[in-house]
Amino acid sequence: MEPGALVDLVGRAAPHGLDSVQLRLRGLPAREVLAVGEALIRVLRPLRIPLLVNDRLDLALAMDSHGVHLRADGLSPHVAVELWERLHPGNPPILGRSVHSVGEAVEATDVTYLIFGHVFETASKQGLPGRGLPSLAHVARSAGAPVLAIGGITPDRVAQVIGAGAAGVAVRSYLTKAPDPARATEALRRALDAAWHESGSP
Structure with a gap:
């Protein structure tokens, strides 16, 4: 794009339910x-939605x-936090990291959140099967930070x-x-809110 x-x-x-945006322009x-x-x-910024930069x-x-999202093989989160706080003392970053296994999830400390995937088959990873819901569940149980699922996510898969x-x-x-990003975002937001309510998540 x-x-x-x-x-x-x-x-x-953004105004229709995004919580954050990650900028990834390799x-x-x-x-x-x-x-x-x-x-x-x-x-x-007027919407109070944070922007994170990939890697x-x-x-x-x-x-x-507001922060940075690190690749699984990227800079150590600990180093990233140290460098950030040298320039922004007392204002820690939102720090994410991509993980693809339980081992990577367990090793990822000093992070705000993790992204695990790809969970389902997706056009951006053509020819590669999704890692599946059981793997997501294992990672979510093992990780020391909240885990976001990525890969083939649609409103009907959110629950x-x-x-x-x-x-x-x-x-x-x-x-x-x-075709309509606003309506697509609203649909995803409704599905998330419903799933969180059903699971008892805050």
């Missing part, structure tokens, strides 16, 4: 990622975002992943391919 279209999509979807020069991030912050701690700090122990969901293709 083109950067301009991404900013437009987020602007349309392959673009740092200057372009920074410009997109600053544009997104202008959209999200690039330097760009997250440069654009004054399944929350029932398996996920604290929430993360989506990409679901929104980027939606």
